[in-house]
Amino acid sequence: MRPATALALCAALASTALLTGCGKETAGAPASPGATCAPDEPVVDPDGRTWDNVRVVSGKCGPSGAPSTGYEVTNTDKEPLTFTLTFSLVNGFGEAMDTITRTVEAVKPGQTVRRPLDAADGPGSARAYRARLMKVRAVPADGTGGDCPSSGVRITNDRGDAAMGLRVVGIHLENCGAADYRLDGYPALRLLDEDRHVVTGVKILDGTTAISTGIGGDAAPRPVTLHPGESAYANLAWRNTTTEGDPVNAPYVEVTAKPGAKPVTVTPELDLGTTGRLGVGPWTKTPAGAGQE
Structure with missing residues (x-):
């Protein structure tokens, strides 16, 4: 390391x-x-x-x-x-x-x-x-766990899913504050390496269709209002195919939920291979009773 x-x-x-x-x-x-x-x-x-x-x-x-x-x-x-x-x-x-x-x-x-x-x-x-x-x-620490941060939202990632080189990880945003929280569109991402230095050369795509279909990031963005205690998610999708060149790994991702929000760093462990692409789904309200895996 x-x-x-x-x-x-x-x-x-x-x-x-x-x-x-x-x-x-x-x-x-x-x-x-x-x-x-x-x-x-x-x-x-x-x-x-x-x-x-x-x-x-x-x-x-x-x-x-x-x-x-x-x-x-x-x-x-x-x-x-x-x-x-x-x-x-x-x-x-x-x-x-x-x-x-x-x-x-x-x-x-x-x-x-x-x-x-x-x-x-x-x-x-x-x-x-x-x-x-x-x-x-x-x-x-601010924004990832423990007590509710000053922003009123907590952002985490799940463990994800992998099959035949396809990777899908969910970014989860919980409204832990006392007021409604509104989202519209896609989270903004900045990829970071092990030393938390910015990773360049990766194209971040709106939507996940270009990576694969049917993985929960194909829909057009729409406004989302989260009442206190409610959550939303956005899926990240990529393939870890490695051909010529050096594989790219970005264990850290800095997530900005919406314009003007404070960035929060999470650890989805992106092993992007040499594909140079990451698909990002829109914020979607989490169905009632659905848990984070």
Whole structure:
């Protein structure tokens, strides 16, 4: 992973890091009373890789000094960030047993947040594994999750769908404010690479028909009024075909819901291949009772 602009991240993880006594969320605070923690020491990644702005450490925490698994994130940016971390849990034979994702919302500038890395079976269930950090994403926190932002809307993306090289991801806008919110047309997009630098050379199309038909982005735009609690979506569609040239990847997308709105950064993980095209559907009101996948 290349260095992220204005961002330093420490992800503390391994088979010996942070038991429950020190594994609770903290904000740069000392460990819990009664906890005994050995100094953190660097640990070689299972694959021998290095990660810019990521520190892999080990330590023994808790009254018993027993080993466990955890992670730590530090925000050195000038604004609150929401981190999404993807881990692979590896057994003693080096075999990947599970992939898990953890989100740490609204980490303040200068704040450190430490948490245990528990697997699906509950607290301490990741203790038998080494945790390999696979991917880190960090976006400005305002507008993506947690409390309703000052704009009155929250913008997120779903996990999407893929079949035979065709990709479709939904951008979702929720009116979490107290007043109606009106949309008309297509969201404006700016594609960003891993370092949150602008990606050029990709043609953004109104509608998704040129990518494929019948995927929910063919209709003409029409005005949408969202009452408090209601949502709308816009589908992104592309093909990840790779021929001659370097493939284009844009993990981050900056979404401007309508003219004059504040941009919000989401992570739809666009693997555009060498096609150079991205289709964008119009804002469409989400049917009542429909969930985000």
